[in-house]
Amino acid sequence: MEEITSIQNAKIKNYNKLKKKKERDKQGLAIIEGFHLIEEAVASGIVVEQLFMMDPSRVSEDLQSAAKECYVINQKVAEALSGTVTPQGIFAVIQKGTATAEQAKQVLILDRIQDPGNLGTLMRTADAAGLDLVVLAKGTADVYQEKVLRASQGSVFHIPTIEVEDVVEYVQNFSGPVYGTALEDAVSYHNVPSKQESFALVLGNEGQGMSEQLLAATSQNVTIPIYGQAESLNVAIAAGILMFHLKG
Amino acid sequence: MEEITSIQNAKIKNYNKLKKKKERDKQGLAIIEGFHLIEEAVASGIVVEQLFMMDPSRVSEDLQSAAKECYVINQKVAEALSGTVTPQGIFAVIQKGTATAEQAKQVLILDRIQDPGNLGTLMRTADAAGLDLVVLAKGTADVYQEKVLRASQGSVFHIPTIEVEDVVEYVQNFSGPVYGTALEDAVSYHNVPSKQESFALVLGNEGQGMSEQLLAATSQNVTIPIYGQAESLNVAIAAGILMFHLKG
Numbered sequence: 001m002e003e004i005t006s007i008q009n010a011k012i013k014n015y016n017k018l019k020k021k022k023e024r025d026k027q028g029l030a031i032i033e034g035f036h037l038i039e040e041a042v043a044s045g046i047v048v049e050q051l052f053m054m055d056p057s058r059v060s061e062d063l064q065s066a067a068k069e070c071y072v073i074n075q076k077v078a079e080a081l082s083g084t085v086t087p088q089g090i091f092a093v094i095q096k097g098t099a100t101a102e103q104a105k106q107v108l109i110l111d112r113i114q115d116p117g118n119l120g121t122l123m124r125t126a127d128a129a130g131l132d133l134v135v136l137a138k139g140t141a142d143v144y145q146e147k148v149l150r151a152s153q154g155s156v157f158h159i160p161t162i163e164v165e166d167v168v169e170y171v172q173n174f175s176g177p178v179y180g181t182a183l184e185d186a187v188s189y190h191n192v193p194s195k196q197e198s199f200a201l202v203l204g205n206e207g208q209g210m211s212e213q214l215l216a217a218t219s220q221n222v223t224i225p226i227y228g229q230a231e232s233l234n235v236a237i238a239a240g241i242l243m244f245h246l247k248g
Numbered sequence: 249m250e251e252i253t254s255i256q257n258a259k260i261k262n263y264n265k266l267k268k269k270k271e272r273d274k275q276g277l278a279i280i281e282g283f284h285l286i287e288e289a290v291a292s293g294i295v296v297e298q299l300f301m302m303d304p305s306r307v308s309e310d311l312q313s314a315a316k317e318c319y320v321i322n323q324k325v326a327e328a329l330s331g332t333v334t335p336q337g338i339f340a341v342i343q344k345g346t347a348t349a350e351q352a353k354q355v356l357i358l359d360r361i362q363d364p365g366n367l368g369t370l371m372r373t374a375d376a377a378g379l380d381l382v383v384l385a386k387g388t389a390d391v392y393q394e395k396v397l398r399a400s401q402g403s404v405f406h407i408p409t410i411e412v413e414d415v416v417e418y419v420q421n422f423s424g425p426v427y428g429t430a431l432e433d434a435v436s437y438h439n440v441p442s443k444q445e446s447f448a449l450v451l452g453n454e455g456q457g458m459s460e461q462l463l464a465a466t467s468q469n470v471t472i473p474i475y476g477q478a479e480s481l482n483v484a485i486a487a488g489i490l491m492f493h494l495k496g
Binding site: 117121124125126130131153154155158159190226227229230231232233234236237238240241244247 | 378475479481
């Protein structure tokens with residue numbers, strides 16, 4: 001196995017380049033770190049282009065043979081790659097999933113969700129609820145960010161995502177009811193039927209909510225009644241309650 | 249208004265002492281920082297013992313008159329008090345809420361929840377769901393930690409909490425069904441009635457779940473069906489779905 005000892009190595013430099021979303025989008029690749037995430041990616045059928053390991057004897061043969069290319073790295077290189085204080089010494093370059101908007105019947109639409117923890121939890125919850133697709137409106141955080149990947153607990157590898165330039169157009173073409181989450185003319189979610197074959201649910205930005213144009217394009221706004229003194233629910237909690245209600 | 253310019257001042261030293269849970273418990277006090285949290289505390293009827301301000305002209309008279317004692321501090325003192333990189337220059341010592349276990353009919357029980365973000369979101373969601381009480385089993389993180397207070401968005405001031413030494417005893421004395429969240433002999437939450445007047449819901453540690461003793465003491469385990477490939481739901485998401493189901 002080839003050993004890489006210099007942080008000037010072209011593959012190491014490219015890994016670090018992939019820390020930027022722009023470069024991930026351009027190359028169609030993403031990077032992940034740590035045993036748990038890499039195992040989860042491989043188990044989910046994600047293509048691993050390159051696997052960098054400090055200690056290959058600690059890495060299962062299955063994991064190594066799942067990668068197109070394997071390299072041994074030293075401590076110095078691991079520190080240059082790692083986003084954490086105590087790197088586990090295993091890193092992978094993976095292919096980003098590809099998905100199309102067609103045929104998805106149960107969809108979560110995220111309109112400029114910013115917090116990586118929220119986004120990861122939303123992905124995990126949409127996966128658990130068995131939705132087909134997560135649509136990311138322009139301005140939503142990137143799901144291939146480290147914090148999102150971690151909070152999603154591998155769900156980024158399970159549920160397809162697409163980024164759309166024009167989310168209003170997507171909503172207008174969607175073949176089913178599109179539920180917005182805003183107060184205007186809203187009904188309680190108890191009045192929305194469960195077990196619908198096709199639906200889309202839109203969650204808006206943590207501070208500003210959904211955009212005006214998107215609000216105008218939805219079929220119906222739904223709310224969750226607040227019984228106590230809290231002003232609102234966390235966006236991922238609200239999405240969880242609504243997705244599981246819609247799934248029934 | 250008295251001006252404090254030394255970090256050796258007894259009140260400043262005491263504020264810093266209150267960063268430790270042990271000291272908060274001993275004094276029955278807690279500390280909060282920033283306009284939003286302090287305004288929320290005052291609006292919720294929390295007693296403010298001391299208010300420290302860099303610039304009193306930026307602090308409303310209502311807020312100042314709500315505090316038993318007000319002090320002006322300088323930048324150096326503010327930096328010594330602050331837990332953030334860019335302090336807002338306003339700090340308060342508050343009385344911790346007091347609550348009793350009696351009479352609470354709708355209760356969330358947390359068994360060693362560790363992550364401050366999860367705990368804060370659980371408090372916010374329990375508040376929104378209109379529950380009466382949150383019971384913290386021994387080993388659960390402190391709700392008066394900075395990160396919990398922030399994630400709770402003020403709900404720590406709205407919903408009473410008690411810490412119990414013996415959570416099994418609490419559960420045994422509770423006058424209503426106690427729902428555990430574990431797989432053993434569990435039923436889907438769809439089979440648990442909504443709109444119950446009295447219930448307790450137990451959520452366990454993020455990694456280990458509920459303790460064996462607590463599991464043995466509950467009335468019924470409930471689960472949320474997982475339709476996709478996610479292994480589980482985040483604890484706060486699961487609690488949100490279950491609390492809003494029980495409330496109906």
